[in-house]
Amino acid sequence: MERALTGRSSSRRRRAKECGSVAVTEERSSPQEAAGGMGAGPALVALLLAGSVLSATLLAPGRRAEQDVDEKRPVELKMDQALLLIHNELSGTSLTVYWKSESCYQCTFQPLANVSHSGKPAKPSVTAVSVSTQHGSILQVNYTQGETAACRLEYKFGEFGNYSLLIQHASPGASEVACGLVVNENPVDSNLPVSIAFLVGLALIIAISFLRFLLRLALILMVFVNYGGGKYWYFKHSSWNVSWDMVRIPGVLQRLGVTYFVVAVLELIFSKPVPDSCTLERSCLSLQDITSSWPQWLVIMILESIWLALTFFLPVPGCPTGYLGPGGIGDLGKYPRCTGGAAGYIDRLLLGDNHLYQHPSSTVLYHTEVAYDPEGILGTINSIVMAFLGVQAGKILLYYKDQTKAILMRFAAWCCVLGLISIALTKLSANEGFIPINKNLWSISYVTTLSCFAFFILLVLYPVVDVRRLWTGAPFLYPGMNSILVYVGHEVFENYFPFRWKLEDDQSHKEHLIQNMAATAVWVLIAYVLYKKKIFWKI
Structure with missing residues (x-):
């Protein structure tokens, strides 16, 4: 097997070449x-x-x-990449290697390399490619003719590592094909x-x-x-x-402005003064901080109902109703232009593709084809819900002033209630729940989960910072x-x-x-x- 090492060019960028194997697999x-x-x-x-x-x-x-480098087959590696040398030891058989990330849920395989057949029994055909090291990889080797699978393996490559994928017969004279991975040069940490x-x-x-x-x-x-x-x-x-033609209309500060405006208007219209007796007597109604805000809660419930209705019942052209997926190559490539479901459709319909975020995080894994904005119109409803939960935390401090035990009990209760809601919505699964936790969608499960942790942090820090003043x-x-x-x-x-x-x-x-x-x-x-x-x- 020819030897190659991984080095760098004069510009200090890493270059990698064919390499001989070193090891197998108060x-x-x-x-x-x-x-x-x-x-x-x-x-x-x-x-x-x-x-x-x-x-x-x-x-x-x-x-x-x-290091000294063989200049025959340079592959310039960037950050979060490794070198993979694909060795085809099958005489007279061309192969196609496909790749997908382990983190890409229900994604289709993407072509990685075409490897020509071996010309000589003792000299395999070798193709050098770069592979991602951000997540674990799934490699599938197909026969080019007929596109039938020959073998498949899973591996987590390390950054700037040098690996060989050996494709050979399982045993001399056998028709079965075996794939093995060899570490030529260890990755950097x-x-x-x-x-x-x-x-x-x-x-x-x-x-x-x-x-x-x-x-x-x-x-x-x-x-x-x-x-x-x-x-x-x-x-x-x-x-x-x-560019003005491509200016993004939604954004972080825009969403903060809309969210604070809605919550502030609700409080200006419906809020009631805190009773003086409530701050002095421990016999205050246990739900006074909630019942005094029933008009605001009613508006919040209506807003959340609107989010649920639009998300799960709005017809989206070319997409299944209630779709919450990333589109692109996800869901086996069935819905490539359905990124974000109703949320993405509403933004594209009202704002236009050119005025949305053009590089959502889903693009890297799912190769999405349409613009999608994580600070879009529909998700703003749930950000309002989350902000109002913050208002609720403030009301606990107002209604039960100087009553540390009562305050901590309510922080703990909200933490538990929101946590249980999150468990019910997600079924403790990343992708299989009724409403998965999704920051790009600002799903209601994302809001309840984040708010659960927020109340937990208040539960921990309030006695330290506000009561005992340790910091x-x-x-x-x-x-x-x-x-x-x-x-x-x-x-x-x-x-x-x-x-x-x-x-x-x-x-x-x-x-x-x-x-x-x-x-x-x-x-x-x-x-x-x-x-x-x-x-x-x-x-």
Whole structure:
């Protein structure tokens, strides 16, 4: 078998070639302490983020050094890819190799490579291809003539690894075909940099205060992810369109605006003052926080009924009624243009394809053919439901002020009720439930599940932050107080120094991780300076 190694070009991009096989298969804090916690904010931010960045830089393995490369059959590998050498040892038989991801639910196989027949018994025909390492892969080998299956195997490839797929007769003289996978060169552990950065940061957090990691963390994570998240596929986020002909009408801030507007109008019209006696007496009606808001609950129920009716009963041309799938190659390729079912159809009908998000996350796995917007019109109904559940949490705090036990009991009750609803809707299955959890659709099961966890976090943090005051919220307090400014600012200045610079190797997760963590650290420090100067940007 010819030998090939995996190396890099002068531009430091990885190149891979044919390769021979190596192996087969608790105390109350005082006001002074609280003030000290606030004053320690910048030092804490610098310590945490600098420690994480440096650890990812110094401890994580780099990419392999350049190696001599056979230039016959170059395959340039990018991030989240591996080299697969397909060896056809069947004399006189051409093969076609198909591929699909294990995470692609009910998807059809996609062509990967055509492999010519072996010319000589001792010299197999070899074809080099790149394969995805984001999820497990299913490979199926078919005879080119007749397209009948010869063999199939499942494997999770590692990034920048070098593998050989051996297709041969099960035994000399036998007609059965066997497929075997050989590891020619071990993959790199590209998850190690982010793991090291996380563990070092976590250790520093624990050394200072364990609870400082929990509050107001979401905004910092959002900045990190939006800047690229180290280019790891599970942090991936695409940019917006800028052409007026293709401008995206729905969006995150647009949905927030509509959601807050609807919920605020409901409260302005129907809300009642909190009875003074309710905040003083423990004999308050156990459901006072709910019964006082029955008009709002009625509107919310009507809105949810509209979502259910449109989702499951609206006829969609060319698609089954009530379809919740991704379209594309999913569902065995039967409904390629049905992405999102009624939700996608309504957006395309009212807004037009050109004004929707053009790169939904489903495109990568399911090869969808139509635009789909995860912040579309129909999903906004469920975001209103979720926001109103947040209002309900606030009413618990108002109606049972200074009654810690009553507050915690209600947080726990809501957590359990919403969790049980999620279990009933999903049947504890990713794809087989009545209404699967789906962020792109903002399904009602997604709302109940997320709200369940939100009430659980309130249950844990309320006694720590609001009752015992063990933590001031630093350093996550600072960006949380200026969330809109940080959100808009990090989008506008995304491509400017010091948030981005030219990388020596743009196919290295480690370099992207360092850049994105540094940009996140800068925005946290900017938020701290604005906090100290009492500059807050509000809508």
